[in-house]
Amino acid sequence: MVATTDPDDRTEASSPPPPVRRPRHRIAFAVSVFGELLITVGLVLGLFVAYSLWWTNVTADREANRQSDQVRHHWADPGPGALDTKDGIGFLHVPAMHNGEVLVKKGTSAAVLNDGVAGYYTHPVKSALPGDPEGNVTLAAHRDGHGAKFHNIDRMRKGDAIVLETKDTWYVYKVYDILKETSKYNVQVIDQVPKESGKKKPGRYITLTTCTPVYTSLYRYVVWGELERTQKVDSDRTPPVELR
Amino acid sequence: MYGWIWRHLPGNTWVKALISFVLVLAVVYVLFQYVFPWAEPLLPFNDVTVNGSAPWPGSVAAR
Numbered sequence: 001m002v003a004t005t006d007p008d009d010r011t012e013a014s015s016p017p018p019p020v021r022r023p024r025h026r027i028a029f030a031v032s033v034f035g036e037l038l039i040t041v042g043l044v045l046g047l048f049v050a051y052s053l054w055w056t057n058v059t060a061d062r063e064a065n066r067q068s069d070q071v072r073h074h075w076a077d078p079g080p081g082a083l084d085t086k087d088g089i090g091f092l093h094v095p096a097m098h099n100g101e102v103l104v105k106k107g108t109s110a111a112v113l114n115d116g117v118a119g120y121y122t123h124p125v126k127s128a129l130p131g132d133p134e135g136n137v138t139l140a141a142h143r144d145g146h147g148a149k150f151h152n153i154d155r156m157r158k159g160d161a162i163v164l165e166t167k168d169t170w171y172v173y174k175v176y177d178i179l180k181e182t183s184k185y186n187v188q189v190i191d192q193v194p195k196e197s198g199k200k201k202p203g204r205y206i207t208l209t210t211c212t213p214v215y216t217s218l219y220r221y222v223v224w225g226e227l228e229r230t231q232k233v234d235s236d237r238t239p240p241v242e243l244r
Numbered sequence: 245m246y247g248w249i250w251r252h253l254p255g256n257t258w259v260k261a262l263i264s265f266v267l268v269l270a271v272v273y274v275l276f277q278y279v280f281p282w283a284e285p286l287l288p289f290n291d292v293t294v295n296g297s298a299p300w301p302g303s304v305a306a307r
Contacts, residue, residue, distance in 0.1 A: 036245045047272065051280040052289065108293045110285055124295055140293045150292075187294050210292045217291040 052145045053215075060116030060147035067115060068103045075167045089129060090166035092118055092139065093243050094208075097152040104164070108140045116147025118208075125190045128204075130164050130171045136205040137164065138190035143210045143221075150210035153221055154180075161242035162206055162225045168233050170240045173206045173225035181212060181219040189222045197224040 071088045091101040105112055108119040118141035120127040128135025141149040162173040177197040182189060186196075190209065193202050204227035212221035231240050249267075253260040284290065 033245050044275065047275055048280055051276055052284065055276060113292065142290060142292055145290055184294050189294055209294055217288050220294050
């Protein structure tokens with residue numbers, strides 16, 4: 001969009017353009033409109049990046065905090081049942097990810113995960129719940145945008161603690177295997193006995209999944225942990241040593 | 245295009261600038277509130293689960 005080629009700018013000039021140059025002005029006009037459209041598309045795409053990587057985090061964190069408060073409130077106010085699956089089953093604490101607590105809710109649909117929470121799988125392989133005598137608690141959360149709760153999953157190393165806090169128990173897991181890249185079709189990683197991590201017998205496992213590399217959804221990143229111990233929640237909700 | 249809009253805005257330069265600013269804000273609002281939330285699930289950037297089927301959650305059909 002060069003101003004001097006704009007036909008309407010010429011009209012403001014002291015001498016009107018000679019009529020012989022009119023066709024060229026039409027072309028110049030078309031080129032300038034096309035250029036402006038390109039600039040507009042560029043700006044919209046730029047805004048979309050800002051939306052994806054920043055704004056969805058703002059809204060998701062707000063929503064996650066609201067829902068977390070609801071769950072905490074519900075826990076403080078004794079209700080029926082030890083494990084309340086309606087508002088969320090608990091909170092995930094992974095010190096290595098430096099992201100505080102992540103609310104864990106049922107389901108891994110976009111509607112659930114976009115609120116900035118981690119979801120446990122109901123499909124294609126059903127997750128176990130932390131209180132089950134054996135099974136694999138399989139979770140998914142966003143790597144970027146929408147709270148980006150598993151953004152730092154690549155900082156986790158073998159031996160790191162994964163702590164799942166429910167209403168009355170702290171479940172302390174230890175990372176024993178990491179799969180840095182796998183296909184999204186590899187649903188075996190969330191099996192109740194995750195053979196790909198080397199386990200052959202049923203036990204109490206946890207599996208975190210998200211997408212990788214960052215800012216894409218090309219592959220999946222998987223972290224497996226095994227239950228090390230459990231700890232009853234005391235009246236002050238004193239966190240286990242792993243979180244101090 | 246933008247030149248056309250500018251010339252059709254009423255008032256002097258300051259009023260035009262103010263109206264333009266409000267228009268830009270309105271466009272950004274519509275994009276963030278309606279267009280992007282609609283477009284995002286259609287794009288393959290935010291798919292985090294293993295599901296062996298559709299590239300986005302929501303249409304996890306049986307395999």
